[in-house]
Amino acid sequence: MKQTTDFVKMKNNGEKIAMLTAYDFPAAKQAEKAGVDMILVGDSLGMVVLGYDSTIPVTMSDMIHHAKAVKRGAANTFIVVDMPFMSYHLSTKDTLINACQLIQETGAQAVKVEGGDEVIDQIEALTKAGIPVVAHLGLTPQSVAVLGGYKVQGKNAAAALKLLEDAKKCETAGAFAIVLECVPQQLAKEVTSALNIPTIGIGAGPHADGQVLVYHDVLTYGVDRVPKFVKRYLNSEEMMEEGLRAYVKEVKGGLFPEAQHSFNMKEEELLSLYG
Ligand code: KIV
Ligand code: NA
Numbered sequence: 231m232k233q234t235t236d237f238v239k240m241k242n243n244g245e246k247i248a249m250l251t252a253y254d255f256p257a258a259k260q261a262e263k264a265g266v267d268m269i270l271v272g273d274s275l276g277m278v279v280l281g282y283d284s285t286i287p288v289t290m291s292d293m294i295h296h297a298k299a300v301k302r303g304a305a306n307t308f309i310v311v312d313m314p315f316m317s318y319h320l321s322t323k324d325t326l327i328n329a330c331q332l333i334q335e336t337g338a339q340a341v342k343v344e345g346g347d348e349v350i351d352q353i354e355a356l357t358k359a360g361i362p363v364v365a366h367l368g369l370t371p372q373s374v375a376v377l378g379g380y381k382v383q384g385k386n387a388a389a390a391l392k393l394l395e396d397a398k399k400c401e402t403a404g405a406f407a408i409v410l411e412c413v414p415q416q417l418a419k420e421v422t423s424a425l426n427i428p429t430i431g432i433g434a435g436p437h438a439d440g441q442v443l444v445y446h447d448v449l450t451y452g453v454d455r456v457p458k459f460v461k462r463y464l465n466s467e468e469m470m471e472e473g474l475r476a477y478v479k480e481v482k483g484g485l486f487p488e489a490q491h492s493f494n495m496k497e498e499e500l501l502s503l504y505g
Pocket of ligand 2: 285
């Protein structure tokens, strides 16, 4: 199992960090087998596995439920769990209680919080309490209503400078990595070289120290449209639908099950069954 310090070493060695989300046991097993360095139990689960239209409805118990399954599937991979909407905004004390619950009940290694300046105290308190923190800057989906949609962030000089300052503050507060979502590649490059901790990009171009994508986007599984920054490595949707259609067709046609799928009774048992 990698440690937070290993990710900093990877940055220093120029070794890219491959991160992927996972929300359940089979996906976690696949991610571990595929060799991902870090699994994110993202609150994107609200959209991709629970069918909400944002991450706002996701609760602590949703996160715990899914993170437990992920841990069972990927016992040897570093797991980061998203702190869900409003679980780290009420007070530092609430933040610590919630993060403690996420870590203790699921066995995950770290938590992720969205925001820079606004959550610096929380990042510091969590780190001081021994809970590793990943920060998340740029497009922060829990604030989508305030941001006015899922848009690229930090496009003008002022916003870019603010993000760069926020990133430095996150590092100073103790974050061991920063996710940069939907920012121009030039800004991601600047932030990456300004920090000692690794940046993990999603829609942030090739210069980040690592990349993260959503499992369902990578495999085209249950997602209708994907953002520009996603590369679809496989169309599992097509393959799965084909498999399921064949199953339904064979059941309806009486073609399934066949002899090899069926159990038999011994002759003497049969005789007494029939009387
Ligand atoms: O919830 C999530 O999947 C995330 C990633 C997109 C970084 O936060
Ligand atoms: Na998230």
